[in-house]
Amino acid sequence: MGIVSKGFRGRRRPTDTELPPGQYLTTDFPVLSAGPTPRIPLDEWEFTITTESGGVHRWSWKDFRALPRESVTVDLHCVTRWSKLGTAWRGVAIDTLLAEVDTAADFALVHSYGGYTSNLPVQDLTDGQAWIVDEYDGEALEAAHGGPARLLVPHLYLWKSAKWVRGLSFSDTDEPGFWESLGYHNYGDPWLEQRYWDG
Amino acid sequence: MARTALLGRVTWRVATVVGDVAETATARTLRLQVADWPGHLAGQHVDIRLTAEDGYTATRSYSIASAPAGDEVEVTVEELPDGEVSPYLVRDLAVGDPVELRGPVGGWFVWRPSQLEPVQLIAGGSGIVPLMAMLRARSQAGGHAPVRLLYSVRAPDAVFYRGELERWRDETTLVYTRVAPPVSSRLVGRVDARLVMEACWPASRAPTCYVCGPTGFVEAVSDLLTAAGHDPARIRTERFGPSGGTR
Numbered sequence: 423m424g425i426v427s428k429g430f431r432g433r434r435r436p437t438d439t440e441l442p443p444g445q446y447l448t449t450d451f452p453v454l455s456a457g458p459t460p461r462i463p464l465d466e467w468e469f470t471i472t473t474e475s476g477g478v479h480r481w482s483w484k485d486f487r488a489l490p491r492e493s494v495t496v497d498l499h500c501v502t503r504w505s506k507l508g509t510a511w512r513g514v515a516i517d518t519l520l521a522e523v524d525t526a527a528d529f530a531l532v533h534s535y536g537g538y539t540s541n542l543p544v545q546d547l548t549d550g551q552a553w554i555v556d557e558y559d560g561e562a563l564e565a566a567h568g569g570p571a572r573l574l575v576p577h578l579y580l581w582k583s584a585k586w587v588r589g590l591s592f593s594d595t596d597e598p599g600f601w602e603s604l605g606y607h608n609y610g611d612p613w614l615e616q617r618y619w620d621g
Numbered sequence: 622m623a624r625t626a627l628l629g630r631v632t633w634r635v636a637t638v639v640g641d642v643a644e645t646a647t648a649r650t651l652r653l654q655v656a657d658w659p660g661h662l663a664g665q666h667v668d669i670r671l672t673a674e675d676g677y678t679a680t681r682s683y684s685i686a687s688a689p690a691g692d693e694v695e696v697t698v699e700e701l702p703d704g705e706v707s708p709y710l711v712r713d714l715a716v717g718d719p720v721e722l723r724g725p726v727g728g729w730f731v732w733r734p735s736q737l738e739p740v741q742l743i744a745g746g747s748g749i750v751p752l753m754a755m756l757r758a759r760s761q762a763g764g765h766a767p768v769r770l771l772y773s774v775r776a777p778d779a780v781f782y783r784g785e786l787e788r789w790r791d792e793t794t795l796v797y798t799r800v801a802p803p804v805s806s807r808l809v810g811r812v813d814a815r816l817v818m819e820a821c822w823p824a825s826r827a828p829t830c831y832v833c834g835p836t837g838f839v840e841a842v843s844d845l846l847t848a849a850g851h852d853p854a855r856i857r858t859e860r861f862g863p864s865g866g867t868r
Contacts, residue, residue, distance in 0.1 A: 604728035
């Protein structure tokens with residue numbers, strides 16, 4: 423146990439749901455990004471998947487919107503310690519996109535408009551664990567929260583759910599993304615409290 | 622290697638409060654002495670952890686306000702009305718008390734002494750804290766990088782580091798969103814396109830811009846900078862929402 427602060431009681435909120443260690447509940451939706459919010463016109467938006475052999479698959483906004491869609495309700499855990507429960511999204515499962523893609527790579531780098539990147543194992547993107555979402559709470563996803571579309575990988579800290587997503591590139595080697603190169607954990611499991619690269 | 626240089630090991634350490642300054646009625650600077658402090662870059666933050674008698678803990682992140690200086694670190698904490706950790710740090714923690722701290726953390730919203738290009742700092746409210754660390758680090762490094770600060774506050778009594786900012790009065794523009802001082806040439810208002818033109822480096826100087834404050838402020842200001850021609854890649858932001866994020 424750490425150093426006891428005399429008279430500190432904290433503000434414990436009654437909750438039926440157990441949160442990951444070190445997280446607290448919020449009901450609003452804070453915004454955290456490293457730079458300005460990019461604005462991407464839908465007629466210029468595209469999503470690409472590049473395989474380890476260099477093959478490129480492209481979806482225009484129209485192509486993307488024509489894919490089978492899913493509704494998902496998930497909990498979000500941000501490395502800055504807020505958690506938001508029961509968020510409702512709609513979009514396309516990565517599994518659906520990968521049905522058209524031939525890859526055996528182990529690692530993915532997520533690319534965003536504006537230059538942001540994040541890395542994760544391909545096995546964390548498949549089997550109903552990740553989506554490209556373009557609707558939040560029944561509305562088109564607003565730019566500040568990552569619209570037109572963002573990645574959603576709710577079982578990892580939220581920085582992995584890259585906003586303004588524009589593509590995935592698959593590789594046999596793991597390449598650290600933006601925050602992963604700046605001291606944050608390479609994997610980022612909130613339940614193991616993998617916030618920082620070595621702690 | 623880059624990672625080690627930025628962070629060192631992020632382990633919990635015991636800090637001792639060795640001094641404090643009341644910045645405003647609701648904000649307090651804590652001067653902390655940290656054994657084996659690895660040093661930090663201006664703009665980085667620390668996690669502070671409080672533990673109750675029954676073992677319950679709460680941790681929050683706070684921006685470092687001080688330039689690197691031996692084993693001392695200063696943070697300025699603004700008390701949030703529904704805050705869990707900030708009221709204790711502002712009201713209850715006493716000089717001489719120990720507190721747990723981890724850091725420094727963050728490698729993007731930082732200014733390095735090797736940067737010689739113009740620097741544009743834009744703060745909303747307590748967003749001034751990491752920018753103050755940059756001003757101080759710049760002075761410590763000899764003050765070669767041309768700097769401008771645009772600091773938006775609610776009212777004159779909400780200004781942090783008032784006395785010290787006098788030293789940079791030529792570089793600083795204060796804008797008041799609710800109440801202006803009695804003697805002021807400025808009207809009360811928000812940061813807008815005209816103020817960005819008047820008070821900030823033009824895009825042609827290619828400054829690195831650091832914008833820190835509440836989400837709405839940072840969104841609005843970074844949009845204004847982009848519209849004024851600043852390269853989005855040169856605009857670094859740090860935001861905090863009503864209940865989330867840092868501070």
